Amino acid sequence: MHARILHVLSQRPGQTGSGVILDTLVRHAAEAGYEQCVVVGIPADGASCSVGGLSEDAVHPLLFGTAALPFPVPGMSDVMPYPSSVWSDLSSEQLACYRRAWREHLAEVLAGFRPDLIHAHHIWLMSSMLRELAPDTPIVLQCHGTGLRQMELCPGLADEVRRGCAHADRFQVLRKDHGELLERELGVERKRIHIVPAGYREDVFHSNGRGDADGDGDGDGDGDERTLLYVGKYSAAKGLPELLDAMEELPEVALHVAGDGAGTEAEALRSRMKAMASVTMHGQLDQPALADLMRRSAVCVLPSYYEGVPLVLVEAAACGCKVVATALPGVKNELAPRLGDSLTMVEPPPMTGIDTPSPEGRRPFARQLARSLRKSLDAQPAHTDLEPFGWRRVFTEVERMWTGSQFSITP
Numbered sequence: 432m433h434a435r436i437l438h439v440l441s442q443r444p445g446q447t448g449s450g451v452i453l454d455t456l457v458r459h460a461a462e463a464g465y466e467q468c469v470v471v472g473i474p475a476d477g478a479s480c481s482v483g484g485l486s487e488d489a490v491h492p493l494l495f496g497t498a499a500l501p502f503p504v505p506g507m508s509d510v511m512p513y514p515s516s517v518w519s520d521l522s523s524e525q526l527a528c529y530r531r532a533w534r535e536h537l538a539e540v541l542a543g544f545r546p547d548l549i550h551a552h553h554i555w556l557m558s559s560m561l562r563e564l565a566p567d568t569p570i571v572l573q574c575h576g577t578g579l580r581q582m583e584l585c586p587g588l589a590d591e592v593r594r595g596c597a598h599a600d601r602f603q604v605l606r607k608d609h610g611e612l613l614e615r616e617l618g619v620e621r622k623r624i625h626i627v628p629a630g631y632r633e634d635v636f637h638s639n640g641r642g643d644a645d646g647d648g649d650g651d652g653d654g655d656e657r658t659l660l661y662v663g664k665y666s667a668a669k670g671l672p673e674l675l676d677a678m679e680e681l682p683e684v685a686l687h688v689a690g691d692g693a694g695t696e697a698e699a700l701r702s703r704m705k706a707m708a709s710v711t712m713h714g715q716l717d718q719p720a721l722a723d724l725m726r727r728s729a730v731c732v733l734p735s736y737y738e739g740v741p742l743v744l745v746e747a748a749a750c751g752c753k754v755v756a757t758a759l760p761g762v763k764n765e766l767a768p769r770l771g772d773s774l775t776m777v778e779p780p781p782m783t784g785i786d787t788p789s790p791e792g793r794r795p796f797a798r799q800l801a802r803s804l805r806k807s808l809d810a811q812p813a814h815t816d817l818e819p820f821g822w823r824r825v826f827t828e829v830e831r832m833w834t835g836s837q838f839s840i841t842p
Contacts, residue, residue: 559595
């Protein structure tokens with residue numbers, strides 16, 4: 432009998448980094464012979480939910496925007512690429528509805544599926560319920576960094592998260608410093624923390640056919656050597672306003688934007704981009720379409736003020752892009768050694784919050800970003816070593832954690 436893995440994500444799958452990781456993890460686990468079930472949170476009026484190629488009856492969504500949950504899906508970031516609730520804005524009544532709905536939904540799925548192991552994403556409220564609901568089931572919590580950020584943004588919920596999540600059996604983190612944070616914040620012993628790098632799909636993100644501007648697949652198109660690509664949410668925390676400022680100093684350069692956003696902040700950025708002749712907005716793209724766009728771009732830029740380990744930079748480098756990014760810990764420590772000279776880093780401005788630059792630091796950052804983008808556009812492609820980020824290697828590390836002697840499960 433194959434081991435049964437229950438995957439849990441409290442937000443929409445496929446549209447953020449954690450959702451992409453969930454999808455790919457499910458695909459690799461299926462190839463390895465695991466029986467799987469997935470729980471996610473989606474809007475009631477949204478499209479049908481698909482994860483990792485699983486059958487429809489293996490995916491159990493909790494619906495938001497209903498009588499029981501009369502508000503949008505809360506996102507782990509305050510600005511999401513779709514309409515969402517902000518954690519710090521939720522009332523006590525809404526939080527009570529959220530807890531009650533997840534407890535009932537998870538209890539039903541657990542009773543029906545009877546998993547041998549639970550793999551949950553994000554150190555946050557829904558994950559904090561799992562040990563009480565499944566006291567005898569091994570639990571792996573995967574930290575993407577955003578839960579740690581929400582603990583700072585919502586200190587009133589932090590103790591609840593600490594108490595519930597601290598009892599998981601193992602923790603998967605992207606970076607050493609995230610593991611150190613878990614040790615301090617949750618009182619987790621180091622032996623329960625496993626560092627597993629982010630993974631990209633080698634079958635999708637590759638440089639075959641790069642520069643094929645004529646679209647015939649032979650790779651002989653000239654491409655556009657003065658094209659930039661930004662992939663992410665329409666968000667100030669992602670540095671998008673400063674990127675648009677930088678574009679004013681690069682009149683000969685085109686910027687393609689893949690992503691979306693909802694809310695006042697996102698709408699203001701959308702209006703600004705619509706008015707800029709140098710900017711083309713592509714909206715939210717699936718992974719194959721995004722990879723095609725990367726292969727037609729010279730430089731991928733991520734001027735974000737807060738990230739875990741930004742996988743999009745690895746994906747872009749795999750497609751042959753040079754990359755420009757803010758010199759954040761995950762970029763400097765995890766990516767720079769592998770991306771080499773293909774990566775140009777920009778020092779972040781002084782910050783007034785975890786993802787908020789000081790007002791006086793924004794303009795100098797934009798100017799330095801413009802200089803770095805020009806430098807990268809003029810540079811020659813450089814060698815990268817992306818093998819540690821390949822998903823097959825990553826899944827080997829995840830499976831080793833699943834099947835360790837403490838858990839004693841087998842595919």
